[in-house]
Each structure stands twice: as structure tokens, then as C-alpha cells.
Amino acid sequence: MYFIGYDLGSSSLKTALVDSETGETITVIKTPAEELAIDAPQAGWAEQDPELWWKCICEGTHELLSKTGVTPEAIAGIGIAYQMHGLVTLDAAGHSVRPAIIWCDSRAISIGDQSLEELGETRCQTHLLNVPGNFTASKLRWMQLEEPEAFEKTQTFLLPGDYIAYRLTGKPQTTASGLSEGILWDFQKGEPAYWLLEHWGMPDSLVPEIVPTFGYQAGVNKAGALATGLPEGTPVFYRAGDQPNNAFTLNVLEPGIVAATGGTSGVLYGITDSPEVTELRRFNHFLHVNHTPKHFRIGQLLCINGAGSLYRWLKDQLDVSGYDHMNALAREIPVGSDGLVCFPFGNGAERMLENKSIGASFSGLEFNRHHKGHLCRAALEGIAFAFRYGMELMEASGVPFKTIRAGNDNLFQSDIFTTTLATLGQTTIELFQITGAVGAARACMVEQLGLEETIKRAAGRDYLATVLPAREGAAYQKAYLKWKIELQKTLN
DSSP: OEEEEEEEOSSOEEEEEEETTTOOEEEEEEEOSSOOOOBOSSTTOOEEOHHHHHHHHHHHHHHHHHHHOOOGGGEEEEEEEEOTTOBEEEOTTSOBSSOEEOTTOOTTHHHHHHHHHHHOHHHIIIIISSOOTTSHHHHHHHHHHHOHHHHHHOOEEEOHHHHHHHHHHSOOEEOHHHHHHTTOEETTTTEEOHHHHHHTTOOGGGSOEEOOSEEEEEEOOHHHHHHHOOOTTOEEEEEEEHHHHHHHHTTOOSTTEEEEEESSSEEEEEEEOOSOOSOOSSSEEEEOTTOBTTBOOEEEEEEESSSHHHHHHHHHHSOOSOHHHHHHHHHTSOTTGGGOEEEEEOSSOBGGGTTBOOEEEEESOOTTTOOHHHHHHHHHHHHHHHHHHHHHHHHHTTOOOSEEEEESSGGGGOHHHHHHHHHHHTOEEEEESOOHHHHHHHGGGHHHHOHHHHHHHHTTTTEEEEEOOOSOOHHHHHHHHHHHHHHHHHHO
16 A cells, blocks of 8 residues: 655645555656746736646646556555645635735735734734744735735635645645644644634634644545546545645654755754744744644744745756756855855745845856856855855754754755855754655554654655765855855845
8 A cells, every 4th residue: 555645836746655554655756847837917926826736736646656557546545745825715616716825925024014013022922923924814814905805705715735635625624733834823822813813804714624734634525536536535644834744754853953945945944842932023933743732842944935946047047958067067166156146035025034025146246257157156155155044043043953954855966055054054964865745645654653653664764865064164154254244235
């Protein structure tokens, strides 16, 4: 028997098949071949049609079964990971009211600021562990104010992964962890923040049914079975946002170890066992997948919107054969990129920078000195510097960085990026040959084995390598200091 895991990102869907007894990865496929488009009807907006996600789920499932020869009846369960903070709204017939407003959309920043002023920082700090910011709740409020007719049609809201589960099962559901990522969870009361919806004049009925992160949630219905080829009744056993899921995948469940990703965005995700927070504005706090009322575990997430998106953009502009070619060009350039400085902040407002949108840029460019290799190296260094800047903010708030764990994909396949980050943070980086889709599939094992045994069976299975800080770190520190000085000038 096997489990299927889906990991829905904003650029693609990854679908994994794992053995249900051992957790061994059978295969992982990516859908579609080209990256999914993000629509921007206005500056700072970012939308996707949820129907595209569902199309990828159906195509990915059919391809997976066809490629492996596994019969649909051999699928024992489904796990779902998904891009966080998005908003999908459904009408009474269960259809999307409007395109999904996804994670990197900036339209609700002023809504979040106004809500913070109305609610007060103390209440947000003690009950939400976050400020409303530019998350799902604020996006829902924006819709209420700016698109009242569409809002009136809305019967319930879902996060992106909830929508996928809904299309599979026909049941609109979410999790406590999901509501916390939308800033819709009262940590003190241990329930949805109904008082926040009341403050905005929204009905409690908008909140869908809440199901556990791990365990039986619902079964695939007839429509889901016809579309995907999976048997009717196939259980959905797990759902979580991509970053909590990535942490679970890398066995980051307790304080001290930090999970990281370097895809379209860059993320650092640490764990705390304290219900008290000091930093509200630059990073966020969500219920981690292993949180229980008696086992308090909060994920602390810092997101850099512009990370891999910068490197992808640069690849599209340069006449290169791919990322390996870019990395090879970058290796020919010394640390510091011969004075070329890059800011990667070109993918919307950066929460780390207090929701400022300063854009991406290269500075210090000299036409007779710098070429493609410099642009590639400066981009990788600029992203690594942004990660280090975020680490410093988290360290100041008490998050320890003993070890960083990451999947060996995207930016973490670049030795320049990983060595720069390890050297600046004086921390080791452990790389694993694994993806979030595999983690989502393995999470289905918790239903039968429990969390501890599931982790035990998977531990060490995917370890690849450890990146150590460079022996001589002075050049890295000098380049980073120059970058920080330029950043402060830009911010001021």
C-alpha cells in the first residue's frame, strides 16, 4: 500500500508516492512542466485561479499512477501541503467567488495596519501572537470593503490546501494551524478568533469545519474520484501549510533546529515552546503541526518574498542554459562580487522590512568590470545576506540557530548560497534529499503509527550532506556589512 502527498506551491505542484509501511520514497513528479502564472491585475496584487491548482492535482495524480503502475486501489491515504496565507472564497454552490488572493499579494497591508490600531497591540500580542498584517484575515476584510458584492456571495473561506481537500472530498474544512497562519486563531482561548470576525461585522459561519492536522479528515467523494482516478472513499489524513510541513518533513519539531527553504520565497522556520512573543511585526507565530494544549509548540516564521524569484528572473534575462550554468559562472567570481550589491526584494512588500516595498536592485554596477558571472554571484549573495539579516532579527528575539535543515533543492543546491549563509551565521546546514510532498505523504503514517514512530522510521533516511562555515570568513563578513549599510540607506 502507498500514500500520496501533494505539495502545492505558487509555481508548481509536486506529487509524491511513498510506501505506507516504511515511508520510502517511490517517486516524485512535478506539474506542470512550466511554472504556474501569477496574475497581477494591479501593482502589488498576486492572484491565481484555484481551478489551475485542481487541474494540476488531477494531472499529477494520473501521471503518478501511470508512471509507477500502482493501482488506484493501492492508495491508502492522502496528505496535503500548500502555499500559506492565501484566500479562497466559496459561494453557496461551492464555486470560487473570485480568483484566490495568494501569499505574496500586498493589497491588504493598510487593512492590517488599521486593524492593529483598532484592536490594540496588546490584544494582538496576547491573543493572536501576531499583528493582522497582510494575511488571510486582512485579505478577507479587504474583500468585504472593496468587493462587497463578491463578499455577500461568500459562504465560507478556505486556505489553498483546504480548497484542494474540498475538491477531493466535497467538504469545506480547515485546521487550527491553518487558521493561525491566517491570523484567525485565538491562542489564549484555543479557538478561532470569532471576536475578530465580529469586530469586522462578519458571521462566524464563514469559518469552515475544523479538523485535526493529523488523522482522518474526510474521504474522496464521487466527483473527486472521477477527476483524479482515485477510489471513492480514499481518506485525507493530513494537511498543513508548506512551511510547517517542511519543518515536519525535516524533523524540526522542537526548539534549537531551524528549517529553511529557498524556493520562490525564502523562509526560516524555528520552534518555541513559549506562548509569549516579543516580535510582532517582522516575523510570525503559528501553531506548529505537533502542537497540543499540553505540548505547546509554536512555529516562528520569517519569510523573504524575494529569494528564488530573483534568481529565476535573472535566469530569464540572461542567455544561459539553466541554474547550473548560472552557478558555474558565479563560482568564477570572488566573494563580494567585486563590489556589486544586490537586493532581492522585488516580490511585494517585505514583512521583514516592516512591510516596505523597496524593490530588487543591483548597485555599484561598472560596465567595464562586471558581467554575467558577477550578476549571478551578487544575486546569490544578496539572497544569502537577506537570510542572514532575518536570522539576526530572530536571534534577537531568542530563536537559537544551532543547526539549519533544508531540502537539497532550489537555492540550497548552490554551494555559494549555502556556504555564504553557513559562514555568516556560523552554523551548520544539513541538507536532505527530500521534498514537502514526501513529508505530506509520510504524515499519513501518523494515523496508524503515531508521530514518534513515524519520525523514527523516517529519521536519517534522506540525509545528504552537511555544509560547514568557511574557514576564512572575513571576506564574507565584509561583503555582508557593505550590503547592510546599503540596505539601511535605502530603508531610511
